[in-house]
Amino acid sequence: MPIITIREALNQAIREELARDENVFLMGEEVAAYEGAYKVTKGLLKEFGDKRVIDTPITELGFAGLGVGAAMAGLRPIIEFMTFNFSILATDQIINSAAKMLYMSGGQFKIPIVFRGPGGSAFQVSSQHSQALESWFAYFPGLKVVMPSTPADAKGLLKSSIRDDDPVIFIEQERMYGNKGEVPNDEDFTIPLGVADKKREGTDVTIVARSLMVPLALKAADTLAQQGVSCEVIDPRTIRPLDIETIVESVKKTNRVVVAEESHPFCGVGAEISSEIMERAFDYLDAPVKRVSGADAPMPYAKNLENLAIPGVDRIVAAVREVAYLE
Amino acid sequence: MSKQTAEPSATAGAEEKTATGVVDPPTAVDGKALRSEHKEAKERQKGRLGGLDRQTLTNLLHQMLLIRRFEEKSAEAYSTGKIGGFCHLYIGQEAVAVGAISAIRSDDYVLTSYREHAHALAKGMSAESVMAELFGKATGCSHGKGGSMHMFDKNVNFLGGHAIVGGQIPLATGTAFAAKYKGTDSVSLCFFGEAAVNQGAFHESLNMAQLWKLPCIYICENNQYGMGTSLARAMSLQNIAQKACSYEMAAELVDGMDVLAVREATLRAVQRARKDYLPTLLEVRTYRFMGHSMSDPGNYRTRAEIEKYQERDPIKLFTASLKEEGVIDDKSLEQIEQQVREEIESAVRFADESPEPSAEELYTDIYANPLASSRKNS
Numbered sequence: 245m246p247i248i249t250i251r252e253a254l255n256q257a258i259r260e261e262l263a264r265d266e267n268v269f270l271m272g273e274e275v276a277a278y279e280g281a282y283k284v285t286k287g288l289l290k291e292f293g294d295k296r297v298i299d300t301p302i303t304e305l306g307f308a309g310l311g312v313g314a315a316m317a318g319l320r321p322i323i324e325f326m327t328f329n330f331s332i333l334a335t336d337q338i339i340n341s342a343a344k345m346l347y348m349s350g351g352q353f354k355i356p357i358v359f360r361g362p363g364g365s366a367f368q369v370s371s372q373h374s375q376a377l378e379s380w381f382a383y384f385p386g387l388k389v390v391m392p393s394t395p396a397d398a399k400g401l402l403k404s405s406i407r408d409d410d411p412v413i414f415i416e417q418e419r420m421y422g423n424k425g426e427v428p429n430d431e432d433f434t435i436p437l438g439v440a441d442k443k444r445e446g447t448d449v450t451i452v453a454r455s456l457m458v459p460l461a462l463k464a465a466d467t468l469a470q471q472g473v474s475c476e477v478i479d480p481r482t483i484r485p486l487d488i489e490t491i492v493e494s495v496k497k498t499n500r501v502v503v504a505e506e507s508h509p510f511c512g513v514g515a516e517i518s519s520e521i522m523e524r525a526f527d528y529l530d531a532p533v534k535r536v537s538g539a540d541a542p543m544p545y546a547k548n549l550e551n552l553a554i555p556g557v558d559r560i561v562a563a564v565r566e567v568a569y570l571e
Numbered sequence: 572m573s574k575q576t577a578e579p580s581a582t583a584g585a586e587e588k589t590a591t592g593v594v595d596p597p598t599a600v601d602g603k604a605l606r607s608e609h610k611e612a613k614e615r616q617k618g619r620l621g622g623l624d625r626q627t628l629t630n631l632l633h634q635m636l637l638i639r640r641f642e643e644k645s646a647e648a649y650s651t652g653k654i655g656g657f658c659h660l661y662i663g664q665e666a667v668a669v670g671a672i673s674a675i676r677s678d679d680y681v682l683t684s685y686r687e688h689a690h691a692l693a694k695g696m697s698a699e700s701v702m703a704e705l706f707g708k709a710t711g712c713s714h715g716k717g718g719s720m721h722m723f724d725k726n727v728n729f730l731g732g733h734a735i736v737g738g739q740i741p742l743a744t745g746t747a748f749a750a751k752y753k754g755t756d757s758v759s760l761c762f763f764g765e766a767a768v769n770q771g772a773f774h775e776s777l778n779m780a781q782l783w784k785l786p787c788i789y790i791c792e793n794n795q796y797g798m799g800t801s802l803a804r805a806m807s808l809q810n811i812a813q814k815a816c817s818y819e820m821a822a823e824l825v826d827g828m829d830v831l832a833v834r835e836a837t838l839r840a841v842q843r844a845r846k847d848y849l850p851t852l853l854e855v856r857t858y859r860f861m862g863h864s865m866s867d868p869g870n871y872r873t874r875a876e877i878e879k880y881q882e883r884d885p886i887k888l889f890t891a892s893l894k895e896e897g898v899i900d901d902k903s904l905e906q907i908e909q910q911v912r913e914e915i916e917s918a919v920r921f922a923d924e925s926p927e928p929s930a931e932e933l934y935t936d937i938y939a940n941p942l943a944s945s946r947k948n949s
Contacts, residue, residue, distance in 0.1 A: 306775025313745020349723035350714030409939035438942035
């Protein structure tokens, strides 16, 4: 199986879906002539032309809403935000239009649209360009929220998202575009939304990790294995709908759980997962659920402060040792 | 016209609280001037009758009357609690929706704001399905999930019903984009009030529509008040049609009390859109006779101002023009009124007798592809 980067895997997914369905088009800032601010859309303008791959003005609310309208009229837009930080300008159209249209219209207007782009922490770009927004979007019924952590997941989940008939928020981690992994080059390869993946089998502690935290959780599991602690790493991959059954099943086996996330802790996805575990598996828990989250502060610029704001392997290791009562 | 604001009362002692809650000295109406203005408007309208057959003209009148009576009935049903939530009536503005929508085909798209009962009816939705939606019934056009502000009917390409001011403007730009993308010649009509012009969504959309040549017709229904705030208090440049210049877009200023003027201007815009994929901004000057919504006390404008526009009532004007030109007489007018009464009565009966949505409907239509892990309240 070819080994490629997440960036290349996403590019393959978009290329294959553009080729597969004439109603799919890609729109966003710098996606065409510039080939994407992060080069995810490299070569697509040349291959599909400017009818299908469209550069927009810097007008996020406008082109997000245009995409929703186009979806109402039967197209399947892929709307790229150069980064999800800019999606904040478009949230009225994402939330009030895309998420609610099917419901408000009594089931008449489905909105098959993908809003995608990099999110989460970036490298030293301070507060406005470095933040995790998944809990915002996951809050709203009507939206699906997807966060891949490997090249194969990125490709398979993006293809499923484009084929899905609902609005999907697809958040690519900005620091992970260069991460490599094996990816099937089969055009029919997809990964279903709403299905968690067990990234590592284990027996003592479950680590629930998504996006940037998955590789860190796996490293932590390696370290902990040397200390005699066997960790199971569950990557939900889709935040909404959340595959809570797979998480609960793992917790029932290990009886201890750490939820790792780079987002702020307050009202975060980790809080939701913790609450679900408490409701569904309280009697199986041998220790309180432990969250490892990003700092409850805007992202700072200085390298040392930034490192403190984002959870690292050591914090995950410490949390696992805490719930295993090894400290 | 656009600069009119509520004038302060001359003396506090002369204030009189009217049925609409308007505070105003009672002597401010110059009846003679109003009659003269009405006469001029009528002559202009009669000049537009040529070339239109009797059926088309009586259909326009029928629709305007249907909308007027529908809204009067809505107000009544609201006051008795059959309609809840927000309810924004269209009385006074009938010529805009009816005139504009009469200029398009059934495969063209219509999107509008929350003041939308009229556009839904004009696009061909039945009074039954609209009234049932207002009553929150399962037989409503949105199955009771949308209400007054979110009417939809895919069968007639009526795409809502949007309740964030200006939110429908990018959406209509998108339906126009899709029509061009698919190589069809259908156009999109996008209605919004003048207050929406201050939103970024308006400017972002007009820029994209002209830049990419999208067949969207932006119809600004300038009724001169954004809720209780007059245009003069909210907009630095009040000539809305002129704003199209910023985007090199074609624009027209239209008399929104004249159904035929609205129809003609829309026809010109539709031709541009179908033939060359070019957008247009129409500023249609109109007036709402009722408050912003059913709960509006209306004390921000004068009775004199309201009476001035009531003298320009689009239905009164059109009826007079048609009568004087011999298109209709008292008897045929009474027939139309009778038909409308029956339609409204039937709609109310239908809405009254329809069932409420079943409890299961709370959780349907959230996702088109619901996945196993989707969770309901446990």
